[in-house]
Amino acid sequence: MSSASRNRILLAAQANKPAETPLPTVPDFGGEATAERFTAVLSSIGGTVVWLDGLGQLGSTLQQLFPEARNTASPLFDATVPIHADTPTHVLAEIDLAVLTGEIGVAENGAIWLPEANMLHRALPTITQHLALVLDHRRIVATMHQAYAQLPSTGSYGKFVAGPSKTADIEQSLVIGAHGARSLVVLLY
Amino acid sequence: MNHAIRADKFLLDADRTTWHDETLWFVREKRDRAVYAVPEFQELRELASQIKDHTLSRLDLYLQEFEAAAQANGVHVHWAADAAEHNAIILDLIRQQGATRIVKSKSMLTEECHLNPYLIQHGIEVVDTDLGERIIQFREEAPSHIVLPAIHLKKEDVGDTFHLHLGTEKGESDPQLLTEAARQHLRAKFLAGQVAISGVNFAVAETGGVVVCTNEGNADLGVNLAAVHIACMGIEKLIPRLTDLGVFTRLLARSATGQPVTTYTSHFTKPAAGKEMHIVIVDNGRTQQLGRPDFRASLKCIRCGACMNTCPVYRRSGGHSYDFTVPGPIGAILSPNIDMKKHRSLPFASTLCGSCTDVCPVKIDIHTQLYKWRQVLGEAGEIPASKKWSMKFMGRLLASARVYGLSGQFARQALRLLPHGLTHAASFNAWAVARELPEPPKQSFREWYQQQPKSVPQPQTPQVTV
Numbered sequence: 022m023s024s025a026s027r028n029r030i031l032l033a034a035q036a037n038k039p040a041e042t043p044l045p046t047v048p049d050f051g052g053e054a055t056a057e058r059f060t061a062v063l064s065s066i067g068g069t070v071v072w073l074d075g076l077g078q079l080g081s082t083l084q085q086l087f088p089e090a091r092n093t094a095s096p097l098f099d100a101t102v103p104i105h106a107d108t109p110t111h112v113l114a115e116i117d118l119a120v121l122t123g124e125i126g127v128a129e130n131g132a133i134w135l136p137e138a139n140m141l142h143r144a145l146p147t148i149t150q151h152l153a154l155v156l157d158h159r160r161i162v163a164t165m166h167q168a169y170a171q172l173p174s175t176g177s178y179g180k181f182v183a184g185p186s187k188t189a190d191i192e193q194s195l196v197i198g199a200h201g202a203r204s205l206v207v208l209l210y
Numbered sequence: 211m212n213h214a215i216r217a218d219k220f221l222l223d224a225d226r227t228t229w230h231d232e233t234l235w236f237v238r239e240k241r242d243r244a245v246y247a248v249p250e251f252q253e254l255r256e257l258a259s260q261i262k263d264h265t266l267s268r269l270d271l272y273l274q275e276f277e278a279a280a281q282a283n284g285v286h287v288h289w290a291a292d293a294a295e296h297n298a299i300i301l302d303l304i305r306q307q308g309a310t311r312i313v314k315s316k317s318m319l320t321e322e323c324h325l326n327p328y329l330i331q332h333g334i335e336v337v338d339t340d341l342g343e344r345i346i347q348f349r350e351e352a353p354s355h356i357v358l359p360a361i362h363l364k365k366e367d368v369g370d371t372f373h374l375h376l377g378t379e380k381g382e383s384d385p386q387l388l389t390e391a392a393r394q395h396l397r398a399k400f401l402a403g404q405v406a407i408s409g410v411n412f413a414v415a416e417t418g419g420v421v422v423c424t425n426e427g428n429a430d431l432g433v434n435l436a437a438v439h440i441a442c443m444g445i446e447k448l449i450p451r452l453t454d455l456g457v458f459t460r461l462l463a464r465s466a467t468g469q470p471v472t473t474y475t476s477h478f479t480k481p482a483a484g485k486e487m488h489i490v491i492v493d494n495g496r497t498q499q500l501g502r503p504d505f506r507a508s509l510k511c512i513r514c515g516a517c518m519n520t521c522p523v524y525r526r527s528g529g530h531s532y533d534f535t536v537p538g539p540i541g542a543i544l545s546p547n548i549d550m551k552k553h554r555s556l557p558f559a560s561t562l563c564g565s566c567t568d569v570c571p572v573k574i575d576i577h578t579q580l581y582k583w584r585q586v587l588g589e590a591g592e593i594p595a596s597k598k599w600s601m602k603f604m605g606r607l608l609a610s611a612r613v614y615g616l617s618g619q620f621a622r623q624a625l626r627l628l629p630h631g632l633t634h635a636a637s638f639n640a641w642a643v644a645r646e647l648p649e650p651p652k653q654s655f656r657e658w659y660q661q662q663p664k665s666v667p668q669p670q671t672p673q674v675t676v
């Protein structure tokens with residue numbers, strides 16, 4: 022019975038825990054919060070950074086980067102497939118390119134915070150073949166400490182995305198494109 | 211069968227052993243490069259260690275805080291005292307859905323509980339979706355490493371496996387092509403999965419959410435396509451605050467594979483509209499370990515695998531030689547807590563060189579704990595007779611200067627006179643199986659020292675003031 026186990030675990034944890042020790046405060050270690058560092062790190066882990074002169078350039082840049090993308094999903098322009106929280110799986114599975122807004126970029130590791138509110142559907146950022154994230158370069162912070170400090174909460178679901186899906190499970194050879202998006206382009210403006 | 215005997219089997223293939231050793235050392239070197247790039251890395255380790263110590267010192271309270279927050283988020287929380295209960299809860303949830311097809315992302319806890327065979331027995335199709343896990347699932351093997359489950363296999367082995375199960379061309383061993391085949395195969399499984407099971411890297415007491423770190427994105431894909439998400443966590447996965455994640459996400463991937471961070475660091479806090487999320491909180495011996503002051507620090511482990519990659523014994527004996535879900539140095543501490551008799555040889559599978567302790571991102575005193583387990587095992591009479599008697603003998607010998615001197619003389623003579631075949635007979639001298647013995651010196655240091663002319667200026671005795 023689950024509730025009996027609950028009590029047993031809690032009582033055992035209470036009886037066996039050591040004397041209380043303090044919870045440290047985590048300092049802000051500072052660090053370099055530049056687009057250059059972000060770009061260098063993201064490139065080193067398989068992502069690509071492309072500068073936009075302004076959001077107006079989004080369409081033409083995407084056209085150049087993904088000339089073959091047929092099924093696109095995005096709240097940012099007239100995409101070909103409308104996606105919402107109830108879109109059935111077989112429709113999601115056909116998406117070639119999803120273009121979404123990233124909230125915070127982390128220079129030390131190339132990660133971008135992507136909250137559920139920006140995803141259209143929770144599965145979209147991983148089920149799409151290619152993912153492009155639009156990011157305001159002024160939202161780049163130095164470290165994960167600074168990123169978490171800026172998050173009011175992590176909402177219902179959200180994730181840091183750092184590069185394309187990859188694996189090294191076969192003899193430690195790095196292969197880009199495991200299950201999730203095969204490429205990640207960050208469009209900085 | 212003890213660790214040494216299983217390791218012997220692994221060592222039969224000398225080339226493969228060397229390759230295994232080098233592959234893991236390559237990962238260790240990547241870890242070093244990633245770590246040196248972070249100036250405050252040592253401070254982060256200290257912070258991580260203190261946060262975990264603190265969490266363990268209030269574990270019962272944080273568990274309740276976490277449960278309340280998760281429930282407020284609309285998440286169902288279950289408690290399992292042991293592996294059997296964990297498995298039963300999950301089967302029950304699956305049956306409530308009327309589901310038969312499960313996708314799983316990597317979770318060492320479900321391995322520890324032997325969930326897969328249990329579900330399969332009950333007619334459920336379970337598909338491990340992490341590529342390494344899927345490979346070993348096809349081969350009906352256990353993972354040999356907690357982060358790199360198929361690290362013991364060569365690409366030709368994977369090629370053979372995929373030829374058999376996925377119909378790839380015979381002899382195909384290109385990692386890119388093999389991964390693509392797995393991608394297509396697993397995509398079909400993701401799309402059809404009804405319930406998704408994931409592990410948990412961190413559980414945040416403050417938010418009631420769980421964090422899952424992967425490179426492949428399989429957890430996100432599985433969980434977000436299925437109607438039900440079941441996340442399984444050991445009670446030690448807790449951390450107090452959201453901001454503590456800043457410390458741990460900076461340490462985990464750098465220590466594990468030398469990456470600055472995993473590709474996906476996903477925060478699951480509330481179920482999507484119309485869907486369900488369940489968290490199963492598991493003890494399975496952990497509260498008992500909490501009650502052992504010498505060993506409780508092992509509960510701080512964040513399962514990065516760095517101690518394995520650096521361990522000279524692990525690298526040359528292979529993960530399967532440990533015969534425990536978590537192999538390597540940390541596994542050798544965790545396993546005797548679960549079954550002291552069965553795993554009594556594991557705390558001896560270490561040179562006590564301390565390399566594991568040096569790399570551990572949460573500063574677990576791994577080699578000290580291994581040394582302590584040896585003493586506990588000795589007191590409990592769990593040391594093999596040969597080891598026990600030879601240690602007693604050595605103890606006597608080293609305690610007496612006269613006996614030590616005599617046996618030294620004898621050994622120097624014997625090494626000179628005895629034939630190689632005898633001094634290297636595996637049954638007498640296991641140490642010399644893969645090594646040459648040193649050339650015996652003509653005299654001992656003591657003999658040499660006594661022969662030195664007394665006029666040689668002696669170094670000044672240092673002055674000690676009390």
Ligand code: SF4
Pocket residue numbers: 465510511512513514515516517518540566569570571572573574576
């Ligand atoms: S004991 Fe330390 S080094 Fe080993 S897996 Fe755990 S956290 Fe990593």
